[in-house]
Every structure is written in C-alpha cells, then in structure tokens.
Amino acid sequence: MSVHSAAVLPAPRAPLAVVTATTPEPAADEILVRVRAVAVNPVDWVIQGTSRITYRWLQTPAVLGSDVAGEVVAVGSGVSRFRVGQRVFGLATGTDKGRDPLREGAFQEHTVLLERLAAPTPDTLTDEEAAVFPLGVSTAACALFQPAHLGLRMPTGETPSEQGGVVVVWGGSTSVGMNAIQLARAAGYDVVSTASSRTAATVRALGADGGVDYTAASAVD
Ligand SMILES: NC(=O)c1ccc[n+]([C@@H]2O[C@H](COP(=O)([O-])OP(=O)(O)OC[C@H]3O[C@@H](n4cnc5c(N)ncnc54)[C@H](OP(=O)(O)O)[C@@H]3O)[C@@H](O)[C@H]2O)c1
Structure with a gap:
C-alpha cells in the first residue's frame, strides 16, 4: 500500500x-x-x-x-x-x-x-500555468455547450467553423470569461465582450471582436 x-x-x-x-x-x-x-x-x-x-x-x-x-x-x-x-x-x-x-x-x-x-x-x-485552467475552462464550457445551458455547437478541431452567430460574454476579462471567449471563437462564433478600459485590449487579443465597457451607462444598449 x-x-x-x-x-x-x-x-x-x-x-x-x-x-x-x-x-x-x-x-x-x-x-x-x-x-x-x-x-x-x-x-x-x-x-x-x-x-x-x-x-x-x-x-x-x-x-x-x-x-x-x-x-x-x-x-x-x-x-x-x-x-x-x-x-x-x-x-x-x-x-x-x-x-x-x-x-x-x-x-x-x-x-x-x-x-x-x-x-x-x-x-x-x-x-503552474496549466493548473489555473481546469475549473475556469470547464465552467465556461458548461455554460456555452451543455444542453441545459446555452447548448451552442462545440469546437470541432483546429479551424473554427464558418457557421456564424454571435456570443455575448459579460465579464470577458474574468477567468471564466477569458476561457469563454476563446471557446466561443473556437466554435466559430463572433464574440462581443464587456471589459473595463484596463482589460479591453486583453479580451480583444483573446478573440473578442467588440468590447463594451460595462461601467458605461450605455453598456446594455
Ligand atoms: N473562476 C472559476 O473557476 C469559477 C468557477 C465557477 C463559477 N465562477 C463564477 O464566475 C464568475 C467570475 O469568476 P472569475 O473567477 O472568473 O472572476 P475573476 O477572474 O476574479 O474576475 C475578476 C474581473 O472581473 C471583472 N469585473 C469585475 N466586476 C465586473 C462587472 N460588474 N461586470 C463585468 N466584469 C467585472 C474585472 O475586470 P475588469 O478589469 O474588466 O474590470 C475583474 O478583473 C463569478 O461569479 C464566480 O463565482 C468562477
């Protein structure tokens, strides 16, 4: 033993x-x-x-x-x-x-x-870098892909599919949000994400096409 x-x-x-x-x-x-x-x-x-x-x-x-x-x-x-x-x-x-x-x-x-x-x-x-992923990426994957949640199509390989659609990630600079942006992009969706001015460049670098400052009064519009 x-x-x-x-x-x-x-x-x-x-x-x-x-x-x-x-x-x-x-x-x-x-x-x-x-x-x-x-x-x-x-x-x-x-x-x-x-x-x-x-x-x-x-x-x-x-x-x-x-x-x-x-x-x-x-x-x-x-x-x-x-x-x-x-x-x-x-x-x-x-x-x-x-x-x-x-x-x-x-x-x-x-x-x-x-x-x-x-x-x-x-x-x-x-x-140490790999250990930060599992709960964040699995939470994002459950939210996007599980039938009981958004039920979106899943990534299938290296090249994102061209089927289109838009996913809005509220809080794209969070641990879960950064994973959600990348998973949605890998599944072929365009991504719009909220982020403060501090993290706007980060969410764009991860694949969000549009960024909305959640502190702005017009964010929901
Ligand atoms: N981390 C996990 O593994 C995990 C697992 C299950 C559930 N959750 C849940 O998922 C949510 C996010 O958790 P997290 O750990 O991913 O967060 P986190 O990494 O701690 O995110 C912090 C970031 O959230 C942004 N933020 C703060 N207030 C916001 C607001 N009102 N609207 C949008 N963005 C805001 C800030 O970025 P800016 O610079 O853009 O302001 C801040 O840097 C929480 O509700 C948490 O309980 C997390």
Missing part, C-alpha cells in the same frame, strides 16, 4: 490538516496523477467556510481543490488517451455530488482524475 501527504478538511469549517493518506488505485476511467501544481480557487474557501450549507452532500474528512497539473503515474484499464509519465492537467471532482472527496481532491500529492476531464499539458505551459 502506497501513501502520500494530503491536506484534509477534517470537519466542516475547520482548518486544513496535513495527514498521511492511502494512495488510490485508478478506476477503469481514471488516471492517477502525481500532483506538481494546484490552483486555489475562491470556491475552495467557500466550501471550507460553509461546507454543508452550500455543499450539502459533502462528507468530511475531505480533500478540497479542483485544479491540478502533474504527471501520470498509473492509468485505469479503460484509459486510452494517456500513458504513464505524461504531463497532464485536469479537473479534480472530489467535491462534486456522488464523487469521493478523499480520492479525488486536488490538495494532495497524488489524486485521481477522470480521463474525460484531463488533457495533455502542452510543452509551452509550466505545471
């Missing part, structure tokens, strides 16, 4: 404690990752500070954290997209309903990721 260090929330609204945890075996659709970098997201302290008020299903002890980058150390029997030794980043789902908050939290030295919620880390990104 292998063990590793984990930052555990031992009880609702308690400080995190570093403990020795059993290193999990990946299930058929999972990869086991040696964690090299994590991102701390506002939702992490919301969960820690409110626990079952906002995450009613969350049992403690739990390992928090959603954003992981690292290296694959084992793959499940059904995994085809990853191999041992590969650099990956992905969304740790331990605090989601029905998931295991000890096996699947980010804030530990080894965690399991669902194969479908992980991606190879490009050589151009450090682990």
Whole structure:
C-alpha cells in the first residue's frame, strides 16, 4: 500500500490538516496523477467556510481543490488517451455530488482524475500555468455547450467553423470569461465582450471582436 501527504478538511469549517493518506488505485476511467501544481480557487474557501450549507452532500474528512497539473503515474484499464509519465492537467471532482472527496481532491500529492476531464499539458505551459485552467475552462464550457445551458455547437478541431452567430460574454476579462471567449471563437462564433478600459485590449487579443465597457451607462444598449 502506497501513501502520500494530503491536506484534509477534517470537519466542516475547520482548518486544513496535513495527514498521511492511502494512495488510490485508478478506476477503469481514471488516471492517477502525481500532483506538481494546484490552483486555489475562491470556491475552495467557500466550501471550507460553509461546507454543508452550500455543499450539502459533502462528507468530511475531505480533500478540497479542483485544479491540478502533474504527471501520470498509473492509468485505469479503460484509459486510452494517456500513458504513464505524461504531463497532464485536469479537473479534480472530489467535491462534486456522488464523487469521493478523499480520492479525488486536488490538495494532495497524488489524486485521481477522470480521463474525460484531463488533457495533455502542452510543452509551452509550466505545471503552474496549466493548473489555473481546469475549473475556469470547464465552467465556461458548461455554460456555452451543455444542453441545459446555452447548448451552442462545440469546437470541432483546429479551424473554427464558418457557421456564424454571435456570443455575448459579460465579464470577458474574468477567468471564466477569458476561457469563454476563446471557446466561443473556437466554435466559430463572433464574440462581443464587456471589459473595463484596463482589460479591453486583453479580451480583444483573446478573440473578442467588440468590447463594451460595462461601467458605461450605455453598456446594455
Ligand atoms: N473562476 C472559476 O473557476 C469559477 C468557477 C465557477 C463559477 N465562477 C463564477 O464566475 C464568475 C467570475 O469568476 P472569475 O473567477 O472568473 O472572476 P475573476 O477572474 O476574479 O474576475 C475578476 C474581473 O472581473 C471583472 N469585473 C469585475 N466586476 C465586473 C462587472 N460588474 N461586470 C463585468 N466584469 C467585472 C474585472 O475586470 P475588469 O478589469 O474588466 O474590470 C475583474 O478583473 C463569478 O461569479 C464566480 O463565482 C468562477
């Protein structure tokens, strides 16, 4: 049995404690990752500070954290997209309903990721850079593409489709918004985004065709 260090929330609204945890075996659709970098997201302290008020299903002890980058150390029997030794980043789902908050939290030295919620880390990104993407990009993707949300067509490859349409991203300079702009552009939409004068150039560089200053009285028009 292998063990590793984990930052555990031992009880609702308690400080995190570093403990020795059993290193999990990946299930058929999972990869086991040696964690090299994590991102701390506002939702992490919301969960820690409110626990079952906002995450009613969350049992403690739990390992928090959603954003992981690292290296694959084992793959499940059904995994085809990853191999041992590969650099990956992905969304740790331990605090989601029905998931295991000890096996699947980010804030530990080894965690399991669902194969479908992980991606190879490009050589151009450090682990620290890659770790900031998963929750932001998945939130934006859910909002744009899930049938229960906007249900837009998804990106299909390297070249954006030419089917047209316009997506308005309110708050394009936010973490989620910057991902939403790029995903919508990749799906072939024109993007109009709000941004302050401070971040207008950034949202344009990410692919927004038009920028609206949300502090202007005419922004909604
Ligand atoms: N980050 C995540 O992974 C995540 C996950 C799930 C849900 N969410 C939710 O998504 C929303 C955005 O979160 P975030 O983490 O992406 O934000 P963030 O990165 O903290 O965004 C901060 C930026 O938002 C812009 N902003 C501030 N007030 C605004 C307003 N009234 N209208 C438009 N833009 C404004 C500011 O940019 P300017 O320079 O343009 O003013 C500011 O720099 C929040 O409601 C959050 O709870 C986030």
